[in-house]
Amino acid sequence: xxxxxxxxxxxxxxxxxxxxxxxxxxxxxxxxxxxxxxxxxxxxxxxxxxxxxxxxxxxxxxxxxxxxxxxxxxxxxx
Amino acid sequence: xxxxxxxxxxxxxxxxxxxxxxxxxxxxxxxxxxxxxxxxxxxxxxxxxxxxxxxxxxxxxxxxxxxxxxxxxxxxxxxxxxxxxxxxxxxxxxxxxxxxxxxxxxxxxxxxxxxxxxxxxxxxxxxxxxxxxxxxxxxxxxxxxxxxxxxxxxxxxxxxxxxxxxxxxxxxxxxxxxxxxxxxxxxxxxxxxxxxxxxxxxxxxxxxxxxxxxxxxxxxxxxxxxxxxxxxxxxxxxxxxxxxxxxxxxxxxxxxxxxxxxxxxxxxxxxxxxxxxxxxxxxxxxxxxxxxxxxxxxxxxxxxxxxxxxxxxxxxxxxxxxxxxxxxxxxxxxxxxxxxxxxxxxxxxxxxxxxxxxxxxxxxxxxxxxxxxxxxxxxxxxxxxxxxxxxxxxxxxxxxxxxxxxxxxxxxxxxxxxxxxxxxxxxxxxxxxxxxxxxxxxxxxxxxxxxxxxxxxxxxxxxxxxxxxxxxxxxxxxxxxxxxxxxxxxxxxxxxxxxxxxxxxxxxxxxxxxxxxxxxxxxxxxxxxx
Numbered sequence: 001x002x003x004x005x006x007x008x009x010x011x012x013x014x015x016x017x018x019x020x021x022x023x024x025x026x027x028x029x030x031x032x033x034x035x036x037x038x039x040x041x042x043x044x045x046x047x048x049x050x051x052x053x054x055x056x057x058x059x060x061x062x063x064x065x066x067x068x069x070x071x072x073x074x075x076x077x078x
Numbered sequence: 079x080x081x082x083x084x085x086x087x088x089x090x091x092x093x094x095x096x097x098x099x100x101x102x103x104x105x106x107x108x109x110x111x112x113x114x115x116x117x118x119x120x121x122x123x124x125x126x127x128x129x130x131x132x133x134x135x136x137x138x139x140x141x142x143x144x145x146x147x148x149x150x151x152x153x154x155x156x157x158x159x160x161x162x163x164x165x166x167x168x169x170x171x172x173x174x175x176x177x178x179x180x181x182x183x184x185x186x187x188x189x190x191x192x193x194x195x196x197x198x199x200x201x202x203x204x205x206x207x208x209x210x211x212x213x214x215x216x217x218x219x220x221x222x223x224x225x226x227x228x229x230x231x232x233x234x235x236x237x238x239x240x241x242x243x244x245x246x247x248x249x250x251x252x253x254x255x256x257x258x259x260x261x262x263x264x265x266x267x268x269x270x271x272x273x274x275x276x277x278x279x280x281x282x283x284x285x286x287x288x289x290x291x292x293x294x295x296x297x298x299x300x301x302x303x304x305x306x307x308x309x310x311x312x313x314x315x316x317x318x319x320x321x322x323x324x325x326x327x328x329x330x331x332x333x334x335x336x337x338x339x340x341x342x343x344x345x346x347x348x349x350x351x352x353x354x355x356x357x358x359x360x361x362x363x364x365x366x367x368x369x370x371x372x373x374x375x376x377x378x379x380x381x382x383x384x385x386x387x388x389x390x391x392x393x394x395x396x397x398x399x400x401x402x403x404x405x406x407x408x409x410x411x412x413x414x415x416x417x418x419x420x421x422x423x424x425x426x427x428x429x430x431x432x433x434x435x436x437x438x439x440x441x442x443x444x445x446x447x448x449x450x451x452x453x454x455x456x457x458x459x460x461x462x463x464x465x466x467x468x469x470x471x472x473x474x475x476x477x478x479x480x481x482x483x484x485x486x487x488x489x490x491x492x493x494x495x496x497x498x499x500x501x502x503x504x505x506x507x508x509x510x511x512x513x514x515x516x517x518x519x520x521x522x523x524x525x526x527x528x529x530x531x532x533x534x535x536x537x538x539x540x541x542x543x544x545x546x547x548x549x550x551x552x553x554x555x556x557x558x559x560x561x562x563x564x565x566x567x568x569x570x571x572x573x574x575x576x577x578x579x580x581x582x583x584x585x586x587x588x589x590x591x592x593x594x595x596x597x598x599x600x601x602x603x604x605x606x607x608x
Contacts (some may be wrong), residue, residue, distance in 0.1 A: 001240070005313065009164070012160060012284045013160065013325070016152070016156060016157060016325060017318065017321065019321075020147070021313070022312065022313040022314055022316060022318070023087070023312055023313075023314040024312060025302055025308055025312050026312055027295075027298055027299075027302075030292035030295065030500070031293075031295075031297070032370065033148055033298070033311040033312065033373075034340040034402060035148050035149065035151070035152065035311070035313050036148050036151055036366065036369065036370060038152075039151050039152045039155070039156040040362055040366055042152075042156045042159070042160075043155075043156055043159045043358040043359060043361060043362035044358070044362075046156070046159045046160040046163070046358035047159075047355055047356070047357075047358040047359050047428040049160070049358070050163050050164070050167065050355045050358065051355045053164075053167060053354075054167075054351045054354065054355060058351070059171055061596075062171055062172060062175035062347060062595070063175075063346075063348075063516055064134045064595075064596050065175045065178045065179045065595050066178065066346065066594065067349070067595045068179065068595075068596060
């Protein structure tokens with residue numbers, strides 16, 4: 001599962017590089033140029049990816065510190 | 079005049095919110111700097127989003143689209159839409175847990191404790207503070223420009239609120255809000271501001287669309303018939319290497335001191351869940367209309383040169399929106415400007431008070447109330463300095479922010495990643511990377527300022543390896559086709575890795591504390607310089 005999620009993140013990251021759209025001029029989604037429309041859709045995909053990560057890769061173990069007494073930092077010393 | 083009155087009302091509301099927050103304050107540093115670590119729910123999202131939305135996001139993005147076309151949306155916005163929430167998910171949640179466990183309030187407190195260091199922490203503080211100030215200055219510049227533009231009675235007439243006075247008003251309101259309200263005041267104001275500027279884009283697009291002849295569809299068709307204007311609606315002139323390298327720049331977000339401080343401030347870790355999912359959608363809501371209006375604005379109001387282009391949205395509003403609506407929309411822009419400025423001022427104050435004043439004995443000597451008083455004095459001094467610099471209008475908003483702050487903070491990300499995830503990382507590795515980033519960013523800034531970009535083509539700095547883009551593409555420094563963040567970040571990562579391998583690791587006790595957070599608590603020791 002972990003590797004599947006890593007792969008999913010990499011795929012979404014790679015989709016950002018839409019070089020095939022760079023020279024296109026035709027509008028898409030009303031007056032929006034395709035370069036803008038694609039990246040608007042990309043934001044929706046990014047939100048969906050984050051929702052998947054929250055659902056399946058949430059670092060729940062970190063939440064355990066809420067129930068523990070705070071521990072003082074020791075501070076630096078050189 | 080009417081827009082100026084609407085904005086004045088808005089500023090009064092903001093100041094009032096700060097004063098209410100002041101009455102709720104408890105007088106200790108954790109309350110002043112972190113609102114007693116009690117921020118949660120949707121407030122956390124609105125607050126963290128407001129932090130990243132500056133004058134740069136609204137005025138800079140539309141100005142860049144005016145000059146270079148729609149490419150800025152993918153270049154900066156959608157790369158941020160993925161990388162910023164991912165970094166909050168991976169790094170922010172861990173910072174929150176460490177803050178809860180060890181009481182950290184700043185990044186440097188964490189680094190000092192994690193790597194058992196003192197001077198290295200002070201150097202990281204110094205570099206972060208130096209890089210944060212320009213980011214803060216652009217907020218004041220943006221505020222001054224908005225007030226000057228919105229208060230003119232017509233083309234060619236002098237503004238009722240001149241630029242210098244606009245900067246002063248913004249700086250004063252920010253100071254009042256942060257000085258009295260601390261983190262609580264900033265958060266409350268941010269919630270109000272974020273809602274306002276999230277509505278801004280939608281209202282601006284709908285208003286201008288309904289008032290320009292033929293609407294946007296006809297205007298875009300008109301632009302496509304002219305090759306020069308059509309180029310603004312594509313990314314044909316954009317180098318794919320440069321476009322990719324910008325996906326590294328949003329790593330800067332989590333390294334900005336105020337973002338780390340906010341991660342420490344969340345009441346529960348669950349507050350991060352909604353934040354990371356909504357973040358990409360909110361980015362789209364702000365940036366998409368601004369970039370689109372900027373590009374289309376080049377056809378509606380042609381001829382703006384250099385930094386003038388950053389005022390395209392304001393000019394469109396002045397030309398196409400009714401005065402009251404222009405005022406409301408101007409307040410939306412001011413919201414974005416001041417929301418981030420409040421955080422930067424508070425972050426600088428927090429860092430200086432905790433990492434320098436308290437660490438070197440100030441808190442021990444003057445107590446909690448003395449520290450808060452020191453922080454408030456610092457807020458006044460730093461805002462006055464930023465205001466004086468803003469009066470000089472040092473270059474355009476987009477370039478200033480990108481060149482001096484974003485690249486540097488993004489290149490510091492390997493330090494944070496090493497501290498959180500690599501047990502073997504050392505203070506020497508962190509120190510080497512910090513010095514490299516500081517020197518590289520300074521060199522990049524120096525080279526940029528000693529060479530002048532031109533509109534006709536690239537200007538070589540070091541043959542084909544290092545050159546300035548043509549002005550039409552932004553005029554930025556480019557390294558072998560890539561943004562300078564690539565070599566600087568790679569160098570930073572290599573230095574953290576290699577220097578850590580050949581220097582002694584922190585004690586096993588420290589490593590155990592940080593990589594086994596649920597272990598029983600150790601006796602507390604004083605958190606001051608030895």
